[in-house]
Amino acid sequence: MDYSELPKAYDASAVEKDIFKAWEEAGYFDPDKLPERNQNGEPYCIVLPPPNRTGTLHMGHAKMLAVEDLLIRFYRMQGRKAYWIPGTDHAAISTQVKVEQILIKQGMKDPRRELGREKFLEEVKKFAQQSRDTIVSQCKAMGASMDWNREKYTLDEDRNKAVNHMFKMMYEDGLIERGFRVVNWDPQFKTTLSDDEVLHKETQAELVTFKYDKDFPIAISTTRAETKFGDTAVAVHPDDVRYKQYIGQTLAANYCGKQISVKVIADKEVDPEFGTGALGVTPAHSMIDSDIANRHELPMVQVIGQDARMTVEAGPDFEGLTTLEARAKAISMLEEAGCLIKKEAVPQNLMIAERGGATVEQLPMRQWFVRVNKPFKLRQNSLGKWKQGDETTLKELMRHAVESGQTRILPESFHKIYFHWIDNLRDWCISRQIWFGHQIPVWYRRSSQAARPTSEDCEVSVGVEPEGDGWERDPDTLDTWFSSGMWTFSTLGWPDTASVDEQGNLIKTGELAMYHPTNVLETGYDIIFFWVARMILMSAYALGEVPFHDSYLHGLVRDDQGRKMSKSLDNILDPLDLIPKYGTDAVRLSLVMGTSPGLDQKLSEEKIKDFRNFTNKLWNISRFVLQSTSQTTVEEADRQRAGGKTLSDDWILSRFYHVQNKVTALIKDYQLSQAGELLRDFTWSDLADWYLEISKIEKNKDAVLGHILPRLLKLWHPFMPFVTEYIWKVGGLGSGQLMVSEWPSEESQASEAEKRFETIKTLVTDLRRLRSEQGIEPVKFVEFAVVADHAGSQIIEKNMEVVKSLCRAEKIILADKIDDGWAAAVSGSMTIGLNLAGAVDVEAEKMKLQKEMEDLIPYIESTEKKLSNSEFTAKAPEKVVKGMQDKLEEAKHKLAALEQRLKIL
């Protein structure tokens, strides 16, 4: 091939599509179509966190894809049977809300009512399908090496089967139950929400202190006067002498025109120091109060309805008012009646819905819950701690999975956060009053004349649709995270691929046996609770094993000022804009380099541009190697390499093996950024700036370059798959595709060459400095001579051509070969003889020398002191002491040389 035809600049957009197509056609994204080497290898599996079918992918997704593809490609090249499970998430409420908004924009007033369940769901499905298509093409544009023929969907038939099975299991184990409890209610979307879907926003509120009516003996405080119609108790601390006399009494009161009956109860939870020390208990509209009410068996009066307006229970004056209207009205009525004691402004956390931002009301409703504290009997041995039939709780399972190290969360600082969340976890409300999602697999048949079916007066069938007439299915759907929580095994054929043997061991078959537990779950830290924790819960419960060994949590991608990317700020960087502009490889590098797990990253277009420059650099390095060396196959190169090596050859090979092994270790340890930076330093500094320059002087580098280039491309491939695969192809560097080539793994050879080559680097750098600082023309270097210690002198003499060329000097004379007419000066371990006949600005050089000496003296003094300290030499590791001694010697040498040079000047 004629490499001189290769373009000077790498044009990513011109080649990426074809490369991706070639990958797809080769079929290697499918683990079952990988080469034999991989087929026999150990499985390696990552599930893609399924992107929500709510629109398009953003930078966070791009980062996720970049990291996961890096890992998958790395392990695939390492010979593992790599399986990256692709899929998308129906994202229940998010998607439904999105479609509703679109339909409203198109002119509908209330799409759900106007269309009805079936037609509305058709609209949602249409949208979800479009969104899915966009997501798939975006994943492909990112170079993500997963096989979409194996696509899974959280709402497809297989997943529905798994969900229903899980629901039934948990129901039978008493872990799922229907209950009338206080739940989070989103009045805007008219559905319940889990605790995690509720945000707290600090606002100013008015805390009012009052008595229910004039004759009521106890004053209480509240920020929500409108809920007080629902009070059924006043709670005080049992030891509070002020109220002791009332404890146990039931008092009647007239609160703003409504007759209420409150019992005075004693409860240790009440803080006697706060406010009046008495707490009005509203069981229907506060989870905390509801807990108190359960303890004391108090009745519940619901005064706020699902429309966030007051109910008939609030009395005729208030019924139908919004909560805010009712609050204002109640306060003014209290004021008029002379019951108001105090008003003060306090900060208060308002509960708002994560989606939509509506104020969340707490209401009592009949809903389905997963009970996290309920002891149950395990169906199989679990997590190496429990045997079949042992009692435990879901919380215990979640805790032990991480505590025992079976799942590792990275960075480890998230362990604490995880445990804290578990400790505070309440039962998980899983039923939603939306249409898009897995419909709850429960059927009721009326067994009484009740107007509406409830579990009390109905026959209930769970899991599969029962035979017979009169059955009606629960209209609610499941929280989207219920199905997401099963993702690692619902995608691997569960429940058909799992059974339990007589000893209580889980027997896995098929893909579940092959790939579960998966190796790593890589996702943003923002969904650790929503998803990571629930996956652990589901897997530990249903399989008795963890869903993944490692959980690598990446940070959020922010703009260059550290702000969240958002439409309103107009600071969104869109992968789809950037990929054609800078190339996918550049975008991927910018999302991996300079980042740490768990920490947010700032991203600017500038950074992506820098990595575009680097892809081009790698392109040109390769082009140069291909053009300037004779075509050698990898095998030929290896053979040739055996003989005729120079110092620079030994040096670059030594460096390369070091980098190769270090990069391998770093990737295995998830230190992707560091691995990339190490590779970049080697590629740009060592290889391009030194070795390739030397190769222009010393010929016959074909074998070494022919050895390094293909291996370097391999090391880079997981980071920048496109450009490396392209070079591999146009360079004819190997028979198959780079993506399934073998990861290089030569043992690191400890070599003296690195140290000896430093001698040359130091000298060259020094001479370059003189030229740069003092503007001495290259030709003048003729006048410079070099004295090195014996070894250094020999190194330089042997590599004279290289040194001369790199310094652009015509001639360099070693000092031991010059006469007294030359003066000697010193730099580092070698002496640079300077001809005083005008080549150097003496004053400038003197100042430079003096400054260098000044910097050196304190170091030498302190190091000497340290080394003479017996405690130090006794306690410090030998390696450190030896290193310091060497450095000290070097510094002393240098100082002496500087002194001498100064004297001469």
Added chain:
RNA sequence: GGACGUUUAGCUCAGUUGGUUAGAGCGUUCGAUUCACAUUCGAAAGGUCGCAGGUUCGAAUCCUGCAACGUCCACCA
């Protein structure tokens, strides 16, 4: 209210059991250029490692306190 994270060069960030004179990229300044690459090359300047104590022969690294910024959790009604 509880917890977590961050704070290192003008900017973005490395710095993994405490150990040799704290590193890189970008930016800045100066210089180079027919030679793979101006998407380039060379050189230089630039840091009391947030502040104050402590432990240690030795601290950016460990401990304590403080500050700034950020995040998560929690309905003191």
